[in-house]
Amino acid sequence: MRSANLSLLLRHLHDHGGRTRAALSQETGLSKAAVTSLIADLAERGLVQEGKIDRRGTVGRPGTEVRIDPGHAAGIGLELNVDYLAVSLRDLGGQVRFRSSVPMPLVDGPDGRSYPPGPVLDLAAQQLREALAAAGAEGLWVAGATIAPPGPVDYEGASVRFASNLGWSDVPLGRALEQRLGTDLPPLSLENDAKLSALAEAPRLARQGITDLVYLTGDIGVGAGIIADGNLIRGWSGFSGEVGHIGLDPAGPRCRCGRRGCWETLVGFDTVLAVLDAEDPARSGRLPMQERLRRIRTLLDAGDARLEDRFARLPEDLVRGAGVLVDVLNPQAIVLGGYFGAFADRLVRPVQEALDLRLLAQDGRVEVSASVLGLDAAAAGGAAVALERVLADPLLAPPLPAGAARA
Numbered sequence: 001m002r003s004a005n006l007s008l009l010l011r012h013l014h015d016h017g018g019r020t021r022a023a024l025s026q027e028t029g030l031s032k033a034a035v036t037s038l039i040a041d042l043a044e045r046g047l048v049q050e051g052k053i054d055r056r057g058t059v060g061r062p063g064t065e066v067r068i069d070p071g072h073a074a075g076i077g078l079e080l081n082v083d084y085l086a087v088s089l090r091d092l093g094g095q096v097r098f099r100s101s102v103p104m105p106l107v108d109g110p111d112g113r114s115y116p117p118g119p120v121l122d123l124a125a126q127q128l129r130e131a132l133a134a135a136g137a138e139g140l141w142v143a144g145a146t147i148a149p150p151g152p153v154d155y156e157g158a159s160v161r162f163a164s165n166l167g168w169s170d171v172p173l174g175r176a177l178e179q180r181l182g183t184d185l186p187p188l189s190l191e192n193d194a195k196l197s198a199l200a201e202a203p204r205l206a207r208q209g210i211t212d213l214v215y216l217t218g219d220i221g222v223g224a225g226i227i228a229d230g231n232l233i234r235g236w237s238g239f240s241g242e243v244g245h246i247g248l249d250p251a252g253p254r255c256r257c258g259r260r261g262c263w264e265t266l267v268g269f270d271t272v273l274a275v276l277d278a279e280d281p282a283r284s285g286r287l288p289m290q291e292r293l294r295r296i297r298t299l300l301d302a303g304d305a306r307l308e309d310r311f312a313r314l315p316e317d318l319v320r321g322a323g324v325l326v327d328v329l330n331p332q333a334i335v336l337g338g339y340f341g342a343f344a345d346r347l348v349r350p351v352q353e354a355l356d357l358r359l360l361a362q363d364g365r366v367e368v369s370a371s372v373l374g375l376d377a378a379a380a381g382g383a384a385v386a387l388e389r390v391l392a393d394p395l396l397a398p399p400l401p402a403g404a405a406r407a
């Protein structure tokens with residue numbers, strides 16, 4: 001009961017911002033005495049603090065605002081992308097305290113690139129260690145870590161079910177990281193990268209009244225995070241959003257998943273890279289993703305005819321798949337992430353116009369926009385999911401040393 005009430009108050013402050021004890025009592029239905037006692041407990045755990053005086057009320061004396069304390073609890077998100085590994089440490093106030101992104105370790109072989117799980121997991125463990133060290137240096141307690149692989153996950157077994165673009169199936173991520181980090185490993189969860197990206201963008205869109213959205217990640221593969229009526233849709237076995245493998249062309253090229261003419265064979269990042277010279281630095285997986293994108297931007301700005309042509313044709317192919325998603329899901333918004341988001345200036349308007357042209361009714365219009373979190377979206381969503389543990393059960397946060405509480 002106490003844990004549930006602590007959670008109610010902490011989540012209320014987290015979602016709606018600082019307010020007085022009187023307002024908290026009114027808005028949550030808890031008595032003023034209960035709010036006072038619960039806030040004292042949350043403050044002892046470094047989760048809330050006293051804020052500025054609220055002078056908005058004209059009746060009675062002004063109350064002191066209570067707000068989220070960003071200084072003590074944090075969560076870690078780690079994205080395992082085909083192109084990079086990105087880690088993000090965020091505090092309970094949502095601020096980034098540490099971030100790092102490194103190219104994925106890959107092996108060039110006669111059959112093309114491969115991503116052996118061993119070296120990838122070594123690097124993932126190193127990224128986690130760096131984030132944990134950063135948390136330690138800032139006096140932050142880490143509530144948990146969420147790993148975001150580019151494919152559906154087995155939530156109970158903490159493994160990646162299938163990641164066609166890494167050539168992985170049933171890789172036990174959780175166990176492998178436990179072996180590498182031992183007792184240093186914070187409580188771990190797994191969630192697919194596109195689903196976490198959708199969760200990361202959702203609060204911003206919810207403030208605009210958008211509760212139904214599709215987040216599209218554009219990488220070598222294409223995935224979707226689907227939020228319907230404010231809830232993440234995982235599907236029966238976690239395979240929702242594998243939209244890159246929607247079959248659009250039975251005579252099309254063979255996809256890495258084994259099927260033909262999948263949507264990602266038409267719009268995946270490698271369809272952009274393929275127009276460049278084989279030795280172009282943008283095609284090197286050893287270059288950080290941001291630099292590869294910057295290189296493509298520079299070529300586009302210089303009027304590279306091959307890229308101009310590719311980006312002129314891309315919206316049509318994007319709409320072929322996005323139109324299916326709109327018809328099936330009727331979202332209010334489509335958010336373009338990954339490389340789609342990085343070239344939003346080339347994609348958002350034509351995709352919006354083409355989707356508008358195929359509307360069945362005006363109230364079915366979908367708003368197309370670019371992700372504001374860019375390549376950090378999945379890691380940011382992972383950190384938010386890790387912090388969800390302490391929002392759900394504030395008693396997990398250890399009490400601060402005596403005398404350190406600030407409310």
Ligand SMILES: [Zn+2]
Pocket residue numbers: 244245255256257258259262
């Ligand atoms: Zn496929």
